Amino acid sequence: xxxxxxxxxxxxxxxxxxxxxxxxxxxxxxxxxxxxxxxxxxxxxxxxxxxxxxxxxxxxxxxxxxxxxxxxxxxxxxxxxxxxxxxxxxxxxxxxxxxxxxxxxxxxxxxxxxxxxxxxxxxxxxxxxxxxxxxxxxxxxxxxxxxxxxxxxxxxxxxxxxxxxxxxxxxxxxxxxxxxxxxxxxxx
Amino acid sequence: xxxxxxxxxxxxxxxxxxxxxxxxxxxxxxxxxxxxxxxxxxxxxxxxxxxxxxxxxxxxxxxxxxxxxxxxxxxxxxxxxxxxxxxxxxxxxxxxxxxxxxxxxxxxxxxxxxxxxxxxxxxxxxxxxxxxxxxxxxxxxxxxxxxxxxxxxxxxxxxxxxxxxxxxxxxxxxxxxxxxxxxxxxxxxxxxxxxxxxxxxxxxxxxxxxxxxxxxxxxxxxxxxxxxxxxxxxxxxxxxxxxxxxxxxxxxxxxxxxxxxxxxxxxxxx
Numbered sequence: 001x002x003x004x005x006x007x008x009x010x011x012x013x014x015x016x017x018x019x020x021x022x023x024x025x026x027x028x029x030x031x032x033x034x035x036x037x038x039x040x041x042x043x044x045x046x047x048x049x050x051x052x053x054x055x056x057x058x059x060x061x062x063x064x065x066x067x068x069x070x071x072x073x074x075x076x077x078x079x080x081x082x083x084x085x086x087x088x089x090x091x092x093x094x095x096x097x098x099x100x101x102x103x104x105x106x107x108x109x110x111x112x113x114x115x116x117x118x119x120x121x122x123x124x125x126x127x128x129x130x131x132x133x134x135x136x137x138x139x140x141x142x143x144x145x146x147x148x149x150x151x152x153x154x155x156x157x158x159x160x161x162x163x164x165x166x167x168x169x170x171x172x173x174x175x176x177x178x179x180x181x182x183x184x185x186x187x188x
Numbered sequence: 189x190x191x192x193x194x195x196x197x198x199x200x201x202x203x204x205x206x207x208x209x210x211x212x213x214x215x216x217x218x219x220x221x222x223x224x225x226x227x228x229x230x231x232x233x234x235x236x237x238x239x240x241x242x243x244x245x246x247x248x249x250x251x252x253x254x255x256x257x258x259x260x261x262x263x264x265x266x267x268x269x270x271x272x273x274x275x276x277x278x279x280x281x282x283x284x285x286x287x288x289x290x291x292x293x294x295x296x297x298x299x300x301x302x303x304x305x306x307x308x309x310x311x312x313x314x315x316x317x318x319x320x321x322x323x324x325x326x327x328x329x330x331x332x333x334x335x336x337x338x339x340x341x342x343x344x345x346x347x348x349x350x351x352x353x354x355x356x357x358x359x360x361x362x363x364x365x366x367x368x369x370x371x372x373x374x375x376x377x378x379x380x381x382x383x384x385x386x387x388x389x390x391x392x393x394x395x396x397x398x399x400x401x402x403x404x405x406x407x408x409x410x411x412x413x414x415x416x417x418x419x420x421x422x423x424x425x426x427x428x429x430x431x432x433x434x435x436x437x438x439x440x441x442x443x444x445x446x447x448x449x450x451x452x453x454x455x456x457x458x
Contacts, residue, residue: 015215015218015322015388015392016322016385016388017322018321018322018323018326018327019323020323021229021230021231021235022232022234022235022238022321022323022324023323023324023326023327024327025235025238025239026238026318026323026324026327026328027327027328027330027331029238029239029241029242029301030242030297030298030301030327030328030331032242032246033241033242033245033246033297033300033301034293034294034297034298034301036246036249036250037249037293037296037297038293038294038297041249041250041252041253041254042253042271042292042293042296044253044254044256045252045253045256045264045267045268045271047256048253048256048257048258048260049268051258052258055258
């Protein structure tokens with residue numbers, strides 16, 4: 001045992017001076033590792049890594065395409081929705097306008113009919129009034145002459161004179177009515 | 189050859205036993221009897237471990253990436269994680285994706301090679317960090333150094349390369365010669381030396397600490413010394429865990445520095 005120690009101690013080794021065989025073996029060992037890695041194994045794995053990256057990128061591209069499509073569809077849908085809303089609003093507006101014109105037309109028609117009816121009523125009234133006035137004129141004339149005849153005692157047979165008198169009286173009456181239209185209106 | 193003989197440790201020797209003393213681990217702990225000799229050249233344990241490292245790394249990556257699939261299996265996933273760690277975390281970071289791509293295999297190989305060689309420190313039976321033998325980190329640093337030097341002149345041309353090496357800057361005025369001398373010294377001699385020695389010394393010291401506490405635990409195992417042995421053993425465990433951390437860190441730093449040196453060669457003026 002101690003012989004070995006002595007032997008080791010006897011060798012004056014400087015730990016910083018490399019023995020050539022060890023240097024050579026170390027380099028050979030390293031270059032074997034380097035050779036295998038550089039020539040075969042790392043290119044191998046690089047190829048695989050590239051492939052993997054491509055696949056992942058392909059997947060990402062696909063996902064991106066799908067997303068773009070979805071976006072497109074969404075936009076289409078939105079624009080369609082907006083169009084539909086526009087259309088609906090337009091239709092509503094139109095309906096409203098149509099309704100308004102319809103109402104206005106009906107109102108005008110009603111007005112017109114009312115007016116017609118009123119006018120017809122007026123005409124009727126006027127006709128009736130005229131007729132009434134006509135018969136009244138005759139009756140009043142007759143009654144007046146009869147009354148006058150009875151009062152005077154003489155028959156105012158003379159038709160011509162009779163007519164003239166009645167006409168004058170009535171004219172006076174009419175003139176009086178014309179000069180006071182409010183009274184005439186109220187009377188109607 | 190058993191571990192005891194390597195450590196030059198007498199298995200029967202304990203505290204309070206007369207006639208023997210504590211054999212502290214030292215430089216001799218890093219010198220190995222040759223396993224066998226080929227043509228006058230000795231083949232020792234670190235060499236064996238270095239070659240086994242190679243086999244392990246190649247086997248692992250072969251299993252992981254040999255039949256790489258787009259949908260990775262577990263092993264491929266682990267391999268990819270390691271590969272990506274070096275590629276993105278180190279190479280792309282320092283050199284950029286465009287420039288760095290070319291150096292990725294080199295840096296990946298470098299990282300895993302250094303790491304596994306460090307890892308031997310705490311693997312039972314092996315229990316020796318190969319990188320604590322200067323030849324191994326020096327060889328790797330040399331490869332980086334040559335790569336860097338060739339790249340410097342290839343990229344910058346002869347004059348530009350010299351400017352890069354000397355840190356030539358007219359605005360420095362009269363201190364320029366001094367700066368140039370220092371820069372040249374730094375670039376050509378100090379930097380590769382520290383690159384190798386940083387890894388070597390860390391692994392060397394780590395191994396020495398673990399060894400110290402391990403040997404002490406055994407030596408103290410007698411009488412009252414058993415209590416001390418317990419403390420020493422706990423320290424062995426702690427140091428082993430710590431080493432696990434340091435091994436990864438040192439591999440990382442080694443590759444990080446390599447990346448930075450390469451970056452300096454590619455850059456117009458560092």
